Amino acid sequence: MITLQEFLEEKVRLPSPKAIAIRILEAIRKDEDSFAELANIIKSDPVLTARILKVANSSYYGMVDQVSSPGQAISVLGTKALKNIALSFVIFDAVKVTQQGSFDIDLFWRRAITSAVAAEIMAAEVGFRSDDIFVTALLQDFGVLVLFLSCGAAYTEVFDAKRISGSNLQEEETKHLSFNHTEVGYQILKSWNLPDTICEPIRDHHSPKKPGQTSTAGLVNLADRIASIYHGKESNRRSIEARMLLNEHYGINDEHALELIDTIGIKAREAIELFAISPGEMKPxxxxMQEANTELARLNYSYEQLVLELTQAKRNAEQMAVELKKANDSLRDLALRDGLTGLYNHRYFQDALASQLESSKRYGHMVALLLIDIDFFKKINDTHGHPVGDTVLQEISTLLVKLVRNCDIVARYGGEEFAVILPETGITGAKVLAHRVRRGVEQHQIKHGDIPIPITISIGVASSESSGAEISRSMLITQCDQALYEAKHNGRNRVEVASGEMKEKSLV
Structure with a gap:
């Protein structure tokens, strides 16, 4: 489990903001409102200019007169509003990506935009002044997007665990990752130099310090609840919860609450289209509410029947969540395993070696590598046929796993070649293990029917121990491959150590 700082330094895969985004961010950080400067920044990007004018002339703002220039848009909507609209567009464009596995990118942005609209409308409704509330609500779950883009498979496991346990997302994130998405979002946006008026409410919105008082974090939390009505499950229950919150914390009666939520949905749909995203199946x-009431009327069950059905539905949902987690685990495993041998595949090997070398550099540990080649494998295929060759590969794979340590990583490198990563192992330990593996394979008996098939292997050994400077993944593989070539060139069935390290060569 890595720390938040290690994740930010090593794992984050996110493009830097474009030049125009940086200029807008700089304008936002200034205390004074520079009308001309902001207009010039927007005019320097024709695409952004067109989008700003489309927003200014949309029914979202309901202007009577046509707005035809960024300067006019600023004078009508205000400098602060335009800064935040422009910032929303440039950040959206900076991290706009295609579909990522099971993560629905469009749904993420639909909900984020709906939340932003809800926050802006609710702030106006309760008389709370916050120039940054739209962009704050838009980016409240930015950390979720970062985590999916940076470690999709591991983060999918967090969501699987959340479905099964019924706990909230932050609890499962902390349990699996040691940090949560609000902390990630806060740190990334701070590194982009967004002001504290945006970053701090994003960090705090899931647990506002004063939930009973009006604050940016509290309004963003409320906006997220309202957005979930349109883009989540159990819309009727979420509607009831949002209306209770509006009444208890903001003194808004139920009739007016229903009107506000309906208005938010209408405005959100317009805003989503302004971001060039399809609103999907977003319903008014x-x-x-009508569908929920119709369903309740159709059920017409007694209280006891409803309880029984809800209990059974909960059991079914839990079972489905467990089965979904197993399916996801199986798919992740298939993506990382070699189909014939069951060993890790070449892709996993490359990632694992890079990770081990990074750990070696950070903590001063050593890491060693073995590259293994089955001697005269082509002759086995030519003599006994390819099905027998496949059987040999499978048996050798199983044997290699038994001969190495539990902490070692065995992978099929390609063809009849295998790789073994040895964490926290120097050259001496790697040599000892390599000789043990070579002898173990030589002594192992493989038969085709009653015909024995003698198998030997050649092994190249390399380690980060004596490289002096930091060694790269490609350099370590190259050294090890050269040592393997020497082992084959010098007669096979032997272990050779990469040049520059211990040069002892032995058959025993």
Missing amino acids: FSQI
Whole structure:
């Protein structure tokens, strides 16, 4: 389990903001509102100019007169509003990516935009002044996006665990990762020099310090609940929770709460289209409520029947979550395993070696590598046929796993070649293990029917121990490959150590 700082330094895969984004960020950080400067920044990007004018002339703002220039848009909407609209567009464009596995990118942004609209409308409703609330709500779950893009498979496991346990997302993130998405979002956006008025509420919005008082974090939390009505499951229950919160914390009666939620849905749909995203199956709030009431009327069950059905539904949902987790685990495993041998594949080997070398550099540990080649494998295929050759590969794979340590990583490098990563192992330990593996294979008996098939292997050994400077993944593989070539060139069935390290060569 890595720390948040290690994740930010080693794992984050996110493009840097474009030049125009940096200029807008710099303008936002200034205390004074520079009308001309902001207009010039926007005008320097024709695409951004067109989008700003489309927003200014949309029904979202309901302007009577046509807005035809960034300067006019600023004078009508205000400098602060335009800064945040422009910032929303440039950050959206900076991290706009295609579909990532099971993570629905469009749904993420639909919910984020709906939340931003809800926060802006609710702030105006309760008389709370916050120039940054739209972009704050838009980016409240930015950390979720970063985590999916940077470590999709591991983060999918967090969501699987959340479905099964019923706990909230932050608890499962902390349990699996040692940090949560609000901390990730806060740190990334701080590194982009966004102001604290945006970053701090993003960090705190899931647990506002004063939930009963009006604050940016509290309004963002409320906006997220309202957005979940349109883009989550159990819309009716979420609607009831949001309306109770509106009444208890903001003194808004139920009739007016329903009107506000409906207005938010209408405005959100317009805003989503301004971001050039399809609203998907987003339904009007009135339709959501009508469908919920129709379903309740159709059920017409007694209280006891409802309890029984809900209990069974909960069991089914839990079982489905467990089965989904097993399926996801199986798919992840298939993506990382070689189909014939069951060993890790070449892709996993490359990633694992890079990770071990990074750990070696950070903590001063050593890491060693073995490259193994089955001697005269082509002759086995030519003599006995390829099915027998496949059987040999499978048996040798199983044997290699038995001969190495539990902490070692065995992979099929390609063809009849295998690789073994030896964490926290110097050259001496690597040599000892390599000789043990070579002898173990030589002594192992493989038969085709009653015909014995003698098998030997050649092994190249390399280690980060004596490289002096930091060694790269490609350099370590090259050294090890050269040592393997020497082992084959010098007669096979032997171990050779990469030049520059211990040069002893032995058959025993």
